[in-house]
Amino acid sequence: MDPDFSELDAALDDRDLDGYLIDADSTDSDQYYLSGFDAPDPFLTLYDGEVHLLFSRSLEYGRAKKEARADTVERHVDFGYQRKVEEYGPREGVSRVIAAFLDAYDVESVAVPPRFPLSTADRLRDRGVTVESDAESVITEIRATKTDEEIEHIETAQRANEAAMAAAEELLRESRTAAKGQLLYDGERVTSERIKEEIEVTLLRHGCALDETIVACGSDAADPHDRGSGPLRAGEPIIVDIFPQDKASKYHADMTRTFVVGEPDETVSEWYELTARAHAAALDAIEPGATGAEVHDAVCDVYEAAGQPTLRSDESTETGFIHSTGHGVGLDVHELPRVAPNGGVLEPGHVVTVEPGLYDPEVGGVRIEDFVVVTEDGYENLTEYPKELVV
DSSP states (O other), rough: OOOOOOHHHHHHHTTTEEEEEEEEOSSOOOHHHHOOOOOSSSSEEEEESSSEEEEESSHHHHHHHHHHHEEEEEEEEGTTTTHHHHHHHHHHHHHHHHHHHHHHHOOOOEEHHHHHHHHHHHHHHHHOOEEOOOOOOOOHHTTTTTTTTHHHHHHHHHHHHHHHHHHHHHHHTOOEGGGBBBBEETTTEEEEHHHHHHHHHHHHHHHHHSSHHHHHGGGGGGSSOOOOOOOOBSSSOOOEEOOEEEETTTTTOOOEEEEEEEEEOHHHHHHHHOOOOOOHHHHHHOOOBBBBBHHHHHHHHHHHTTOOOOOOOTTSSSBOOOOSSEEEEEESSSEEESSSSTTOOOOOOEHHHHOOOEETTTTTEEOOOOEEETTTEEEEEEOOOOOOOOO
């Protein structure tokens, strides 16, 4: 992957700043994107038209020189760390090291992310460096438009996602219904935890990881972000939402399906059909130049025409369609752009979810989620998994 940082160059020029500085570990997606390096401990990345890395210790130095997408890789010791610490103490010594690092590249002013460490900023200002917050999060904005390589990474994660969803659906399909609708598999109760285990093991076998997933049944499914727990029951909607990260590329996928083992009641069937129509309407609205707000409105139109409440029609509602239509997917599972009331213009290369749903504790919940990449003339659905309510 070779990112285009021309927008970052323009932003720095507009603000008359010499560089962009990040102090974070690589779980910060902007750090990983700018540095091209995966490390568990914080390090500094300076962008001044080139990418420069600074590590506090030698631990990651050798690997960074081989793996990082950087023009230079240096350590604190390269800027007189030991002497500065002995003369000024640990904190002041480190601040002088960082200032010397910036001075080596003639950088006297930097933009930093909104969550840049305050202590680092204060120490740099004490050394005469101008530090300004990048409230617009320009690198996050840049990351919203995916390269072909990034889209391939996301598709790889999605194929693993689909294998995991298939494993979950198969376990549900092979379950039998016992007394009071309880599901049994190999003589044991089928629980949310058992399905999650099947999902997570399958993802690991496909090179992906996931700390948590959603397998929510009945009233649990009425809360869109309830992870779900306990026994699953026949006849009730089971929302399965999987959002894995590929361990090699760090890119995510995201998909939701709703299943019912046995016969769903009339309301659930109606909700599923209505949600499928809302989903199709959202897809029809996606094209370059359309806004995320317009796509979200297309979903609300379908639901409201059927008499279902939405946050657009009633901002205080606790039932019905109670979240936005979607979000960007990439190094973060939730990133720009937004497919929501405030969603901006969609552009080719944007990868967004489409996930309408309906919720009520008296019924449960129904959600259908695919994700697509916006193309020059419309969109391509990157999700291949079928949509069937009854298993």
